Amino acid sequence: MKCTTWATGFVRCRGARPVQAVRRAWREPGRERDLVMQAAKATFAACLAWAVAGWWLQAPVAFVAPWVAVVLVESTVYRSLAHGLQQVAAIAAGTVVATLVALALGSSMIAMALVLPAVLLLAQWHRLGNQGIYAATGALFVLTDGQVTLATSGARIAEAAFGAVVGLTVNALIRPPVYLRDARAALRDAAHEAQEVLHTVADGLANGEWDSQAAGSGHERALRLERLVDQARSAIAWSRESMRGNHRGHGAGSIAGPGKEYDDALGVLDQAAVHVAGVTRTLLESAGRDGTPAHTDPQITGLYADFLRHTGQAIGLYGRTRLAGTGFEHTADSALREEADELRRSLAELDRCLPATVRDDPESLATHGALLAQARGLADQLVRHHASV
Template sequence: MEWTGRTVRAIRRRGADVVRTVRWAWAEPGRERDLVAQAGKAALAAWIAWAVAGWWLQAPMAFVAPWVAVVIVESTVYRSVAHGLQQVAAIAVGTVVATAAALALDNTMVTMALVLPTVLLLGQWQRLGSQGVYAATGALFVLTGGQVTVAASAARIAEALFGAVVGVAVNALIRPPVYLRDTRAALTDAAREAQEILDAVADGLAEGEWDAHQAGDWHERALRLGRLVDQAGSAIGWSRESMRINPWARRKHALAPPGKAYADALAVLDYVAVHTAGVTRTVWETADHNVEAARPAEALAQPYAVFLRHTARAIRLYSETRFASNGHDDSAARELREAVGELQRTLDAFRRRLPGAVADDPDALVTYGTLLAQAHRLAGQLVQD
């Protein structure tokens, strides 16, 4: 029954996530719409490449152009250009080597046995990057495509180049991806999740609901928070890259690229994630051991719950201050300073109350001492920032 209950809760949580994602995609621009747009652009690039190379020009190897075009519509314009050049170079290397060997040896099986290891090694060349594998693809197109001629091989290279040009042009000229919105959203999501976790733990401690399953759910959410922060870090990198050679990046409505402010915020949220996981781990381990003496008495649980609520509020205000879409929010900044002051006062009150409350209880002292250490680190980072 317990396993069934956990499964039902997990399914409900995942279902709620799906519903929320669909609602966001329908209601406003975001990552979901960006993914749909990129998929449509890749299909359009392939269609244009085939329409020109296959239908209009009736090129002998017309399939190469749409195939290259569809994979060149990458997540950023810069990556499309860089990978397009690397891919065409890799295909050219594989095609030239396979053509020369096939014409010299006049035996497909022997040629394939000698050429494939060679082009796979050439594909490891650093300048080809992740596109080096296409050297082997280019060689296979030559060796499995019928009679080998210099003209046919040159046509393959030309069609690959044309497909790359189409892919880059479509990605750059039609709604080029800019991920600044995703960066802010990722940071905001991480801050919101941290706030909700701390509020949930505070409610549980204040109401005495500190069972192992509930504490385990808190800890699982805290671990997922760390992954959210990692995703926010990746989003910052994507944002910087998406601004390079992007014709929309210099438009008046384009946002400023992420700088030190986002990097500092990422460091703070990383710290919050680590110590939120520490708090939930301590609560979970104590509850899981079923040691009644080590569980928090109301005299200590209440002030610690108050501290967690103030911490959650400070994180919310921090998010509103740093990630406001309309710039710096002075009122939120003032509230943040006040919240941090209150956070310090509640922490001092908890610290003064702790020694007398657990003087004769070593197990409780270990639990509360660990929670207090996590509280100090969490509050210290917010105060420092």
């Protein structure tokens, strides 16, 4: 009975996800709608290629055209073009080699034993990219088709080229994909996580609950933040690629690709991730191996917690001002400037209090000195960039 209940709940949970994805695709722009559009475009490209090659022209190997067309409705227009050229070149190479060897030997089986190792090695050529495997596919189409003729092989190459043209044209002209939204969302996720990690560390320090377990958990979140920043960097590169050869980036109502504000935001978040990891690593190393709290002075800890809260708030506001969908949010802009002033104030207070507080405690001086160095680096990044917002 328990197994049945668990299985039913599992099926309902898993089954609800596709339904939710369909609802999101219908209700609002997003990744789900992009995937649906790409699937529809690939279907249309395949049908168009087959209608021309198979139904109208009745080509002898018409199936090659829709097969290549559906594969080349890629995630970006630039990738469709690059992969289309590579794929046609690979298919042509495999087809030509297999045809010539089969005609020379008069045996498809012997030809296959000789041709496949050669074309599989050819597939590793860097100029063919990840499309090199289609050299082997093209060779197999020739060698397993029964009678090998120059006319059939020539038609197969022509159909592949036609399918590539159809797939590229459909992807380029019908709502070519743009991934600017993904880049903005990735940056906002990284900024939000940085803010949350800093607030968590600040709360732990202020409450005196920063033992080795809490330090380890905080450091894991800091490392996750570094991964989120890497994902944001990849998303920005992906977004810029999606604008290459994309007509939606030109003319009236055009969509602008990621500009300098994205690079600036990425730089701030990258530095924030490094400094947050440094802070949590310092606290982790200073925490006792037996689970005792880190050796910190309450007076300095309170000031440092205050600094971290202001830093987290500033990073969150920076994400809002830099990554607003339509212009800056002026309320957040003003608040960011205020937080930058608070950062300067809290950092100056740390500089003033630290020497007198931990002068006679070398261990505490080492811990707090490392934290202060992290604070200065992080504050420098935010104060330097907030003026350009």
